[in-house]
Amino acid sequence: MKIAIVGASGAVGQEFLTILNERVDFPVDELLLFGSERSAGSKYEFRGKQIEVKLLQHNDDFKGVDIALTSAGGSTSIEFAETITKHGTLMIDNSSAFRMDADVPLVVPEVNPEDALNAPRRIIANPNCTTIQMVVALNAIEKLSHIKRVHVATYQSASGGGAQAMAELKHQYEQLVAGEEPTVNKFAYQLAYNVIPHIDVFTDNDYTKEEMKMFNETRKIMHSDIAVSATCVRVPVMRAHSESIWVETERPISIEEAREAFSTSEGIVLMDEPSEKVYPMPLFIAGKDPVYVGRIRKDLTNENGLAFWCVADQIKKGAALNAVQIAEWIIRNKK
Amino acid sequence: MKIAIVGASGAVGQEFLTILNERVDFPVDELLLFGSERSAGSKYEFRGKQIEVKLLQHNDDFKGVDIALTSAGGSTSIEFAETITKHGTLMIDNSSAFRMDADVPLVVPEVNPEDALNAPRRIIANPNCTTIQMVVALNAIEKLSHIKRVHVATYQSASGGGAQAMAELKHQYEQLVAGEEPTVNKFAYQLAYNVIPHIDVFTDNDYTKEEMKMFNETRKIMHSDIAVSATCVRVPVMRAHSESIWVETERPISIEEAREAFSTSEGIVLMDEPSEKVYPMPLFIAGKDPVYVGRIRKDLTNENGLAFWCVADQIKKGAALNAVQIAEWIIRNKK
Numbered sequence: 001m002k003i004a005i006v007g008a009s010g011a012v013g014q015e016f017l018t019i020l021n022e023r024v025d026f027p028v029d030e031l032l033l034f035g036s037e038r039s040a041g042s043k044y045e046f047r048g049k050q051i052e053v054k055l056l057q058h059n060d061d062f063k064g065v066d067i068a069l070t071s072a073g074g075s076t077s078i079e080f081a082e083t084i085t086k087h088g089t090l091m092i093d094n095s096s097a098f099r100m101d102a103d104v105p106l107v108v109p110e111v112n113p114e115d116a117l118n119a120p121r122r123i124i125a126n127p128n129c130t131t132i133q134m135v136v137a138l139n140a141i142e143k144l145s146h147i148k149r150v151h152v153a154t155y156q157s158a159s160g161g162g163a164q165a166m167a168e169l170k171h172q173y174e175q176l177v178a179g180e181e182p183t184v185n186k187f188a189y190q191l192a193y194n195v196i197p198h199i200d201v202f203t204d205n206d207y208t209k210e211e212m213k214m215f216n217e218t219r220k221i222m223h224s225d226i227a228v229s230a231t232c233v234r235v236p237v238m239r240a241h242s243e244s245i246w247v248e249t250e251r252p253i254s255i256e257e258a259r260e261a262f263s264t265s266e267g268i269v270l271m272d273e274p275s276e277k278v279y280p281m282p283l284f285i286a287g288k289d290p291v292y293v294g295r296i297r298k299d300l301t302n303e304n305g306l307a308f309w310c311v312a313d314q315i316k317k318g319a320a321l322n323a324v325q326i327a328e329w330i331i332r333n334k335k
Numbered sequence: 336m337k338i339a340i341v342g343a344s345g346a347v348g349q350e351f352l353t354i355l356n357e358r359v360d361f362p363v364d365e366l367l368l369f370g371s372e373r374s375a376g377s378k379y380e381f382r383g384k385q386i387e388v389k390l391l392q393h394n395d396d397f398k399g400v401d402i403a404l405t406s407a408g409g410s411t412s413i414e415f416a417e418t419i420t421k422h423g424t425l426m427i428d429n430s431s432a433f434r435m436d437a438d439v440p441l442v443v444p445e446v447n448p449e450d451a452l453n454a455p456r457r458i459i460a461n462p463n464c465t466t467i468q469m470v471v472a473l474n475a476i477e478k479l480s481h482i483k484r485v486h487v488a489t490y491q492s493a494s495g496g497g498a499q500a501m502a503e504l505k506h507q508y509e510q511l512v513a514g515e516e517p518t519v520n521k522f523a524y525q526l527a528y529n530v531i532p533h534i535d536v537f538t539d540n541d542y543t544k545e546e547m548k549m550f551n552e553t554r555k556i557m558h559s560d561i562a563v564s565a566t567c568v569r570v571p572v573m574r575a576h577s578e579s580i581w582v583e584t585e586r587p588i589s590i591e592e593a594r595e596a597f598s599t600s601e602g603i604v605l606m607d608e609p610s611e612k613v614y615p616m617p618l619f620i621a622g623k624d625p626v627y628v629g630r631i632r633k634d635l636t637n638e639n640g641l642a643f644w645c646v647a648d649q650i651k652k653g654a655a656l657n658a659v660q661i662a663e664w665i666i667r668n669k670k
Contacts, residue, residue, distance in 0.1 A: 173511070177509050177512045190618060194618035195570055197630050202610060227636040236571050274537040274541055277523050277533065282530060284529075301483075301484035301564045
């Protein structure tokens with residue numbers, strides 16, 4: 001297998017390298033790295049070899065590449081999709097550019113892996129980070145009883161804004177400790193000691209695009225009429241996202257059923273022993289692969305409702321890992 | 336009026352002093368300060384005079400005191416309620432000790448001020464901080480149509496844990512910047528760069544006491560069968576609490592009606608111009624009196640639902656200010 005990473009120097013690009021290094025069974029015969037003019041020429045180690053980042057250009061560099069893992073922003077994905085896929089390369093794209101296109105599957109391997117086999121444009125879209133971790137959890141409940149409604153409030157880390165956003169948050173605390181005015185560039189306002197109820201741009205219904213992704217992408221991935229009302233909030237955490245979720249199902253689900261479903265579902269780790277102070281928290285889940293679920297309770301407003309808390313690493317399961325898992329599923333199931 | 340502050344050295348006690356200094360119309364002829372052995376002997380300035388903190392003891396120190404504003408923890412409130420009230424002093428108590436007692440009114444002046452007039456034990460309870468700011472906002476909607484259900488996820492600041500908890504959060508960032516291991520004493524886990532879905536102790540239904548306060552206190556204050564399902568989360572913010580709220584009303588409420596109701600309700604400031612990046616944030620609302628509401632949207636899962644975002648200073652409206660406003664209402668309405 002010849003694999004390419006596009007956007008190799010970014011936070012997700014670097015995580016692609018880490019994950020491919022970790023997953024020794026992933027069959028990489030050759031790895032190519034691509035990036036912008038800023039990152040071209042940089043070198044990164046992969047399985048003991050130094051690989052130089054090539055400049056992403058409109059040429060035939062992708063000839064012979066089996067899978068391109070792309071994370072270079074929506075406009076780059078749109079501009080280079082034809083260049084990347086024209087010789088048969090499968091593009092697994094982390095941007096939001098193609099997610100809602102009818103002829104582009106939107107895939108979370110624990111939920112709808114078969115959709116990956118029908119990619120007429122040789123593009124598969126990786127969902128939004130907040131949606132990925134939520135649908136992994138929702139899918140466990142959906143198998144018990146159809147979910148009609150979801151309310152979700154997010155606690156999203158700086159990593160969703162990329163490597164520079166994470167550096168800015170860290171720098172803000174350094175500046176505050178030094179008695180200096182914190183620098184604000186990557187977020188709308190100072191994030192240190194603050195929470196910001198605004199991620200991505202606002203749409204006509206006053207939800208943000210991030211919140212509408214949770215509505216639209218969840219429906220597409222789950223093939224469902226599920227309705228999701230989200231409030232997406234940036235919090236001063238480095239890299240894992242947390243979500244407070246309420247679901248309403250067609251029939252009542254007991255706590256015991258829900259715990260059993262979460263604990264036996266692929267990709268989920270149940271962390272729910274409140275008396276022992278066991279519940280997922282982003283600080284301790286950063287860098288880990290699974291989606292963690294805890295704080296499972298009955299919804300006190302609704303017999304058919306459940307409340308729970310869900311945490312996952314935004315750069316891993318929320319981005320790079322999910323894309324690599326899509327590639328792994330395709331490699332396994334195309335043979 | 337002779338006023339006493341009990342727990343004068345704590346975060347809320349200090350805020351009582353600030354607020355009474357600010358509110359020049361509040362008729363204080365004499366101010367007494369009380370505290371534990373640790374704080375007795377400390378001196379604080381009030382309207383130009385130095386006042387020494389007296390040791391809280393079982394004696395007749397409260398004779399002649401009209402109103403005692405108490406914030407010294409539930410066990411101290413229980414132990415000293417008789418001592419404080421026995422000569423006719425009205426005790427406005429910030430602890431959770433008496434809140435659900437049938438013969439103790441639980442009051443938010445914007446919502447149920449008249450309840451304050453019926454206090455047979457001469458004790459009025461100040462509600463939990465997260466509940467106060469929420470019911471001020473809910474009350475504006477309730478006047479339009481009865482609220483049946485509420486889902487609320489909180490983003491609670493360190494100030495809820497008191498002055499030492501705030502100091503611990505600040506110190507954790509100083510330690511992290513210095514490359515040291517952060518000290519954890521006041522919270523269950525490191526709060527810097529983290530969020531912790533656990534405030535107060537867990538109850539039998541796996542909700543925390545903090546979450547059940549939002550259920551029970553809201554019903555008592557609003558004289559309503561309203562059902563509240565809350566997830567309470569500590570975030571690394573210094574002193575204002577934020578809440579992501581969904582309400583379901585008996586009839587559909589339009590965005591315009593909701594905006595009008597919030598903007599004309601006592602104690603609420605509407606901050607809702609998403610296109611101008613205008614929405615409430617805790618960093619900028621710390622130290623302010625009102626409850627701020629923004630991000631008003633239709634609930635995408637329910638025609639009778641609304642979503643909004645609510646921020647208020649936990650030590651001001653969430654504690655000391657609400658208690659002082661109760662005192663002011665009583666002074667005005669007893670004449």
